[in-house]
Amino acid sequence: MYRIIEASWLAPEVKRFRLEAPEIARKQRAGQFVIIRVHEQGERIPLTIAASDERTITLIVQGLGKTTRLLNQLEAGDAVRDVVGPLGKPSDIHYYGTVAVIGGGVGTAIAYPTARAFKFAGNRVVAILGARTRDLLILEAEMREFCDEVHVTTDDGSYGVKGLVTDSLQAVIASDNRPGLVLAIGPIPMMRAVAETTRPHGIKTVVSLNPIMVDGTGMCGGCRVQVAGRSQFACVDGPEFDAHAVDFKILAARNAMYREAEQRSLAEFNAQRLDPHHCRLTEAHPGSPPP
Numbered sequence: 001m002y003r004i005i006e007a008s009w010l011a012p013e014v015k016r017f018r019l020e021a022p023e024i025a026r027k028q029r030a031g032q033f034v035i036i037r038v039h040e041q042g043e044r045i046p047l048t049i050a051a052s053d054e055r056t057i058t059l060i061v062q063g064l065g066k067t068t069r070l071l072n073q074l075e076a077g078d079a080v081r082d083v084v085g086p087l088g089k090p091s092d093i094h095y096y097g098t099v100a101v102i103g104g105g106v107g108t109a110i111a112y113p114t115a116r117a118f119k120f121a122g123n124r125v126v127a128i129l130g131a132r133t134r135d136l137l138i139l140e141a142e143m144r145e146f147c148d149e150v151h152v153t154t155d156d157g158s159y160g161v162k163g164l165v166t167d168s169l170q171a172v173i174a175s176d177n178r179p180g181l182v183l184a185i186g187p188i189p190m191m192r193a194v195a196e197t198t199r200p201h202g203i204k205t206v207v208s209l210n211p212i213m214v215d216g217t218g219m220c221g222g223c224r225v226q227v228a229g230r231s232q233f234a235c236v237d238g239p240e241f242d243a244h245a246v247d248f249k250i251l252a253a254r255n256a257m258y259r260e261a262e263q264r265s266l267a268e269f270n271a272q273r274l275d276p277h278h279c280r281l282t283e284a285h286p287g288s289p290p291p
C-alpha cells in the first residue's frame with residue numbers, strides 16, 4: 001500500500017496527490033511515469049510523476065473516467081494499492097537555446113517536470129499553457145517560477161489570449177527567440193496541430209503520447225503506436241516521440257477502442273456515487289470491512 005500524504009484540488013476534477021513511495025522517488029527522472037492500481041480488483045492506469053522529493057512522488061490526476069474519478073475521491077491518510085515505476089524513458093534533455101513547452105489541460109502537469117529539466121540544462125524556457133476555460137488552467141504559478149515567458153490561451157477567452165496554443169506558438173516562432181525545440185503535451189488533436197505548425201519551419205518537436213497502457217513493460221502490446229512507419233511501444237520506447245513522425249490518426253482510433261465500455265463503467269460509478277449509503281473507502285478497497 002502507498003500512503004497518500006497530501007491531496008488537494010487544483011481545478012474541477014483535477015487533483016494533486018503526494019504519495020509515500022521512497023524507492024520510486026529516488027530513481028525517477030523527468031518524463032517518467034508510474035502505473036497504479038487503486039485497489040486489488042482495479043484496472044492499471046499510467047500517471048506521470050509530476051515531481052518528487054526524497055520520500056514522495058507527486059501525481060496530478062484528471063478525473064476523466066471511472067478509475068481516475070475513484071482515485072480523486074481519496075484523501076490524505078488513504079492509500080493506493082499498487083504503484084509500479086518509474087517506467088518509460090526519461091526525457092532527452094539537451095541545450096537548444098530556447099525551448100517552447102506547450103501544455104494543454106492536464107498535459108501541463110505532464111510537461112512540468114520536463115520543462116524544469118530543460119531550464120536546469122540552461123535553456124530559455126517559454127511556456128504556452130492552454131485550457132478550455134480559466135477554471136481548468138493548472139500549474140500557472142508553478143510554471144512562472146522558473147519559465148522565462150509564460151503565455152496563456154483559453155478557448156473561451158476567459159483568461160489570457162482567446163484562441164489556441166498554436167496561435168501563441170506561431171508568435172513565439174516569429175519572435176527573436178525562435179525555439180530550437182518544441183515539446184507539446186495534451187489532447188491528441190492539440191499535439192497533432194502543434195506538429196503541423198512546426199513542420200514547415202523544420203523545428204524539432206517532441207510529443208508525449210498517451211495510448212492505453214496495461215503492463216507498462218513492453219509485454220502486452222496495448223500501447224502500440226506507429227512512428228515513422230514502425231510499431232513502437234510507448235511504455236518502453238517512449239512515451240516521448242518525434243511529433244513529425246507520429247501517426248496521430250491511428251493513436252486516436254486505438255484510444256477510442258473501448259469508449260463504449262468506459263462510458264458504461266463511468267455511468268455505473270456515477271450512479272453508485274449518488275447512492276447515499278455508498279462509502280468511498282469500501283469502493284476504493286472492496287473486501288475490507290466498512291469503517
Ligand code: FAD
Binds near residue numbers: 046062063106
Ligand atoms: P476511462 O473512462 O477508462 O478512459 C478515458 C480515456 O482514457 C480512454 O478513452 C483512453 O483514451 C484513456 N485510457 C483509458 N484507460 C487507459 C489506460 N489504461 N492507459 C492509458 N490511457 C487510458 N492522466 C492524468 O490525469 N495525469 C497524468 O499525469 C497522466 N499521465 C499519463 C502518462 C502516460 C504515459 C499515459 C499513457 C497516460 C497518462 N494519463 C494521465 C492519462 C490517464 O492514464 C488516463 O486518463 C486514465 O487511464 C483514464 O482512466 P479512467 O478509467 O479514469 O478513464
Ligand code: FES
Binds near residue numbers: 213217218221
Ligand atoms: Fe503493455 Fe506497453 S503497456 S506493451
Ligand code: MG
Binds near residue numbers: 043262
Ligand atoms: Mg478506465
